[in-house]
Amino acid sequence: MAEIVLRVRLIGGEHLDVTYEDDGGPTDEIVGQVISTLAEDNGVLHCRHGGRLIVLYGRGIATLEIAPRGPVL
Numbered sequence: 001m002a003e004i005v006l007r008v009r010l011i012g013g014e015h016l017d018v019t020y021e022d023d024g025g026p027t028d029e030i031v032g033q034v035i036s037t038l039a040e041d042n043g044v045l046h047c048r049h050g051g052r053l054i055v056l057y058g059r060g061i062a063t064l065e066i067a068p069r070g071p072v073l
Contacts, residue, residue, distance in 0.1 A: 001021050002022055002023075004019070004027060004030055005019050006047065009061070009063040018048060018056070019049075020045065021048075031066055038056070038061060043057070043059075044057055
């Protein structure tokens, strides 16, 4: 299972680091899937923040960064 770390900056200016896991393909394909999901009108992404499961809605996200090694959670 591949895992990537996303730094999400919300419209209100706050940011948080979350992890996203997926069974499929290389990291580049997973990143493309994340971006296309959040670009949809009803785009929803299930992620983890620490030990908690959270749901990101595309409408509330201003920017999304993907680091090769990822930030410290």
